[in-house]
Amino acid sequence: MLATPRSAHALAPGLLQRVHHIAFNVSEMQASRHFYGAFLGLHELTGDEVPSTLKALVAEGKVANFVTPDGTVIDLFWEPALAPPSADPQQQFTRASHLAFDVAPEAFDQVVDTLQQSQVLIEHGPVTRPTGRGIYFYDPDGFLLEIRCNP
Template identity: 70%
Template sequence: MLSTPPAVSLAGLLSEVHHLALNVKDMQASRYFYGTVLGLHELTGAEVPETLKNEVAAGKVANFRTPDGTIIDLFWEPDLTPPDPDPKKGFTRMNHFAFGIAPELFDRAVEVLHHYDVLIDHGPVTRPTGRGIYFYDPDGFLLEIRCNPAP
């Protein structure tokens, strides 16, 4: 017999995305992508969470902070392969995550992606909700840079 679920939820209790944890095949390529191409701050020294210090020191984990404070953890899994090496073929994983940018900086962000020959999935696109461009990181995770409509 199925029990009735409680009539409660976490609505109003959650405050933010604390961190995203991604498995990566090539730690060096991923660190370059998140640190150099995207320009995110890599946590070092005392910034590294105590629970991850040994893994970071061993090169198995890298941590990056986005401008809003969200942490992206990269976990090195060199033997992990997706069901299909073509990142454009979807499989069970997150669809994408998006970085926000000011409307006046959007075109510059697109230029940076092209400068580094980042694989673009599609875009830039313009919608009533703003503009976006979708692209892949070295492990085939779909990312987006998006902005709200210009004022």
């Protein structure tokens, strides 16, 4: 069951600094890479630009990373068994995996504490990686969010 925060605890206004990345599930990686790279003109991260935690998945063709001019990262995750969207263009659906927000490293523990005290459903974390720390949790409608910080 998804929970909405019921306590007086909340993240302070301005604590979230910017959208860090959004992750999309895609059924056809090459078509999606072409769309985001060649068609939309976004820069695809390659070589040393790829986060160390994703290098193996990128090498296997399971992940591709693009960056917008404002620095927001778009991660594509290959899900070959992804169900096709509805033929009805008015039918809402999501291909998003999760949306990630940045916070300052010194605020991360406060975020975790607030999420835990507010009874928000936490999917996993906090986790620590070479690229920083993160915690994954659900909004009231079940959309996965991440709050993360650089190391």
